[in-house]
Structure formats: structure tokens, C-alpha cells
Amino acid sequence: MTLGYLVRRLLAVILVLFVVTFAVFAITMILPGNAAVMILGEYGTDEAVAALESRLGLNRPWYIQYLDWIGGILQGDLGQSLRLSLPVADVVGDAFWNSASLAVTALVSVTVIAIPLGVLAAIKRGTVADLIIGMFSYIGASMPEFVTATLLLIFLAGPALGLFPAGGFVSLGESVGGFSSHVVLPAATLGLILTAHISRQVRSEMSEVLSSDYIRAARLKGLRERRVIRRHALPNSLAPAVAVISLDIGYLLGGIIVVEEIFAWPGLGRLLIYALENRDLPVIQAITLVLATVYALSNLLSDIVIAILDPRVRYA
């Protein structure tokens, strides 16, 4: 991989994040009322509001406020939560790690399950195995999370089986076993749609690659099918799948909000809902920024992986 390619991609990410900070900051400008009004509530007198505004610096021009805010972020200071009386960085930080443990669990298991499923469906194209995988995928992709979650809760957490707790959270630091049993249902809920999506994608890429001239050439060299699939076909069909996985991270960030609420998982999603209900602006801003950063960085990562898989991309 060329260094120039990496540097250009990194510059693009920084540009995107800059635009995002601008959009996030604009929320505070567009929403009715400002932080001072929110802190004091609807009964605050005009004088009190004005006094607080000048204390918080809200009466300065918007660009000064923006630069002040950006400066704070760059030093790790995200401000003070308006409702929890804690630094935003601490509140969001804890929630971030909780969410990350759930999202990473979901994503890793999806990748490990979906890619082999897609490859299998493509190789066995037109057979019963392909049909079953296809049906499973369509059902999985067409169910919204709250339906999947409800079904999983009834069957696996219900009184009949009771295999997993219906909700709650144990951190990895406290107990690995506790974390594992709590993470299964939310991760499965998040993973079902993604598994369906990614396995379909891998299947269609793989089918296309398998009908290409170079696969025919490889087979006509007398290579064994195992090598044809693993060495010739797989790398070529994975690059587009990785692009899809990185787009799916966007879905995952949205899905996590619903799933955390259903399973009482104390992550960014629950925190975001709490902050929205209570108009806790600094927290909303921080979470939005974190989600956007995660998304941009995961796209960067996928570009790097694609460049490793497909040598032509490196020079594009």
C-alpha cells in the first residue's frame, strides 16, 4: 500500500469530521432556547437567563463559541452535562465502552458467520443449501429489531427455556461469564439483519467471481477446487463485502439505540435517548460526534482492508 493513499484517505476523514463538528454545533444554534434557558427551566427570569448567558459565554458571536467548543474537544473537554452534573466526557466515555463491547461482539460474530454462509451459498448455487440460506436471509432482513428482539426474548429468555437474562448488563471487567450471557440476545438481535445482508452480498459477489474468466482459467490449469475457491475467488469477492460491512456499521450505530433500550444496556443509545428527553445538549452533541467519528474511522479502516485485498485500489 502506498503511503500517499493512506495520507489522502486520512485527510478526507479529517475533512469529514470537521464538517460534522460544524453540523453538530449548528444544532445548538437552530434549536429554540439555549443552554441557559434549559438550565433555569421555563420559570427563569429574563435577568437570570441573561446573567447565566454571559457566565456561560452564550452572548459571544457564534464563531467564537464554535472555536471555544472545538478547542475544548481537542483537549478532551466536552463540557458539563446539564442534567447529570458530571463532565460529559466521563458520562459518554463509560457509555461508549459499554456500547462498543456490544457492537464489536455483534460485528465479529456476524462477520464470522455471514462470510462462510455467503461463500457456501455461492458454491452450492441452486441447491437446497443455497435455498435455505436464502430464505433465512430474506426473513432476517425483513424483520425490524424490535420484532426480532421480542421473539428472542419470548423463546430464549422466557419462562420455558430461560437460557439468557432478559436484560441488564455486566461489564467484561466484572465477570466474563456474566457479560457473555447478557450480550447474547442484544448481539443476536443486531446481528440477524446484518448476517442476512452481508451473506447475500458475499453470495452475489462470489457468484460473479466464480463465473469470471480468471476462475475458468484457474480451473483449466488443473488446480484443485479448494485452491480455486480460497486463493483465487475469495480475495476478489471479499473486497466488496468489506465495503458493505463498513456501510453496515452505519446501520449498527442506529440499531444499537433501539436494542439498548429494549435490553436495558447502559450504552450510548440509552444515554442518547435520556439526553434527548431531557434536552441535555452537550451530551447530545458529544454522542453525535462520537458516532460520526466511529463511522468515519470504520470507513477508513475498510478502505485500508480493501486496498490490501485488491491491489488495483492502491493506485486509484
Add this chain to the structure above:
Amino acid sequence: MAGANTHGDGVDTPVLEVSGYSLSYATSSGPIHALKNIDLRVAHGQTHGLVGESGSGKSSLAWAILRYLPENAIENDGRLLLSGESLRNRSLSQILEIRGRRISMVFQDPSTSLNPAMRLGEQLSEVLVRHRGLTSQEALEESEAALARTGIAKPRDMLRRYPHEASGGEKQRVVIATAFACNPELIVFDEPTTALDTITAQQILELFNQLQDETSISALYISHDLGLVSRVADVVSVISSGEIVESGTCAEVFQTPRDDYTKALLGAVPNPKHWLGVTEPPPEAPALMTAKGVTVEYGRQSLVGQLLAPKPTHLGAQNVSIEVRKGELVGLVGESGSGKSTMGKVLSGLQDFDGTVRFGDRNFARLSEIDRTYRRAVQIVFQHPDASLNPRQRVQEILSRPLKLYGIVPPEQRAERIANLLEQVRLPREFADRLPHQLSGGEKQRVAIARAFAAEPELVICDEITASLDVSVQASVAELLVSLQRQTGTACLFITHDLNLVRQLAHRICVMQHGRLMDAFHRDDAEKPDRNPYTRALLKAVPPPASQAA
């Protein structure tokens, strides 16, 4: 090149023997017969040419020999023997031992038959690892030697490259080295030069003859190009609609063809000595279109694009000047990437440019100045009629578009004019109701030509209009164009890579390379010794067909 070594070491069993072999494909609308009762022998050390047009079944025979048939293939009990042993009724693992080791294959297009995500070295050496049990290190060393034999200057460096880092000719050399790597009994060559540029194709052909002399390999050489086969093969079989219609030594088939189809095929091979074009306009005929210093820059970027991922721009055409006079046919020749199609796009008003285009008494300095009058007067016919005809429109709708747009005839006369246009391009008037997919490739190209002439243009630009057609159809399309020119007096810019063809049609020929105009000359001066070296190289790469030369 005929009869280099018909008998290598006294082996009488042919390397390949096909006898009484038939193949059909089961489809929902009944079986399609691809091969009928084929008899064919490739003797030891011999090159057997198999010539046929698209759909003749020549590729099906290759798949049958390599036992690479789709599931719906139905074979009769004919014989396929490799050095006397049957290739049929073998298990897959037995077939895999034969492929690459005893029979190997060279494919048409090296840019699709090489894996884009693997280094060339691994793709070459893996056959040695598979069939000769070498370690990857030993195999790589041997690959280097194999590649050197194909004339690659720095084989070690080439082995480390990916396919996109090598030229078409270099890639095909890697494919050929791979085919020769295990010293197979038979190599099947499937149109190995069709996807390459003229000069590269010539070099690959020379390489084939050189390797053939060195190794006395037996080869089945499949091609649609008779002229080309006459330069490599000892024995030729002509295949048409799944049947071998004629078979014999090269000299027999090319000089005294017996079958009508072979004769037609030979007659259709372009030959510069056989003039087809219209009478040349007199020297005082006025210039119709003059392009002066036309330059096209591709890949200009937005400001943000330049900031994030600056890429060098690429000159599609550089300071090119071309003139076409009234009633004249000018040939524009070049290889892929030479800028000839870029010029076609500029002159038909599809591509922005710098420089000036003078048409009649008006000047145009950029794309936005090109107006309706110009667009009506200059029409273009594209290479692929499949892509340029709307698949959902019937022929009458396709032809009525220019008639309506430019108000050529009043609405009530449109149907009659469409019928006339169809007759002009020698299609029955009933074709007006057909959809493009109900027409053959040649018929579709005739509709595209009729559409261009419907606007009653003064200049028609033909961009490789015969390149995707079979040889026999090519000739009739070229002839049609000339007869339309004769009837209407329209001038023509004929863009092509086929020098032999253009020398039959064009009064003057312009040669482009890397976006520059290299040479421009009158057809009579084509073989003068003071021609540009590049023109001479191109001419040398396409000698006239063997039958007439002999």
C-alpha cells in the same frame, strides 16, 4: 510457416483425435446443436487451425476437449482421444491431473483471464507446484526461466507484478509461459491475439512460431481470422454451424478452397488491393470539415478533488488537425488508447475540446458552441449497436427520432421515409416493427447506419463500426456504407484499427498514436518508403491475406 515439422519422432498416434463427436445443449426451448459429427486430428508437433465465425461451435470444441462443459451439455458417443487415451468417462480428479499438465490453454483476453488480485509469479508458478510437486521457491525460479523464454526482458521483476501493472502483451506472455510450463502434449489457443493491439498481436504471433519451432508442441489454434491462421497453422479446418465444412493443409484450403462457405470467408477478408470505395473527389473540392489543433484533456478535477486526491490529467488528443473534403472518405487509424475515438467524440459534438473545428463556413471553439445545425449535419455510428440502439424501441421509433427532431419530412410521410431508409440499408421494410433483440448483429448495425443517414447529414463519423462483427458481415457493412456514400455524396470519417480494411475504402488515411497525429497520407502513398516509422510498423503487422499473397 506451413509444415514446420509434421512428424516429430516417428509417433504415429495423433496427439488429439476427435471422431464422430456431437454436442448439444439442452435448453427450455429444446436442444441447441453446437457440434455435429466432428472429425479432427492434431498430429504430433503440428499446429491445427480451427477457423469459424462466432456461434460456429469452435469454442464448444475447446471446452469439450478440456472436459469443461456446462451441466446442460449432451454428448453423443463420439471419441475424444489424447495420445490414444480417451478423455471421456473420467473422474474429476483424473481430469484435474490432465488439465494444465497434459492439455493447457491460452485464452483470448489476458486482462480477464489473469486474476487481478494475485501476482503474476504466483499465477505462473502454481501450475508447477500443482503438477510437478515443486516447492513455491523452486517453482518461482523455474517460472523466471519460462518467462525469459517468452521474451520478457526482466522476468524476475515481472513475476512480482500484479496484472494491472503489466501491458497486454506482457500479460499474454505470462499466460503463454503458464501454458508451456508443464510441457503439455497439446495446447489449445483460443483467439490469443484478438484482444491485443495490432503490433502486439504480431509480436505474440512471432513468439508462438518461435516457441513452436523450439518445442515442437502440438497445438489447436482457434480463430475467426483466416489471414492470421494462415500464418501459424500447418493444417486448417473450417467450421460453420457446428460442422467442419472443409479441412486440409494451409496451402490447399487457402489456394483452392472447395467449399462455398470457405470461399465466401476468404473473399470477405479485407485486402488493400481490392478497392471498394467511391470515386475520389477532385483536388479542388472544398473542405467540409477542418479540425485545427484539437486538444482534449481528460481527468480535470474539481478544486476539492485536487486537494484530496490529485491525479495527473491525461491528454486524449494533443494538437490534432484533420481535414475532410466534400464526398471524401478519410480513414483514422490507431490502436486502443491512440485517441482516435476521442477525435470521433469531439467531431460529433460529444466531448469538450480546445482548438477549433471549422465546418462549412462556421467556426466552433468549444463544445458549448456546437449547435443543432451542426449536430444534424454531422452524425455518428458507434461500434456496438447493442449499446447504441435503445432495446425498448422498435426500429421505426429509432428511425423516426431524427426525422422528427430535425423536421426532415412532414409527419404523414414518415412511415414511407422509414421504409425507404430500411431499403437503402438493404433491410426488408417489415423490420420497422421489430425490436433490436430480434435482429442479428449485422442487421442492428445497418439500423444504426440508417439512423445516421436519416438526418441527411453531410458528414458521417463511423467509430469502429465493423469491429464487433464477423468477417463476412464486416465486408457487407463496409460495402453498404460505400453505396450510401455513392447515393448521397456524404463525406465520411472512418475510424478503425484495421489497416487492410481502411485501405479498401479511404482516399486519405490519418494515423494516430498516444493522442497525437503521427502521419497523414494519400492511399496511393501507403507503401512509400518515406512513411512515418509507426505507420510502417502497423503495415508490417498486418500483411495482406495469404491466398492473394501466394
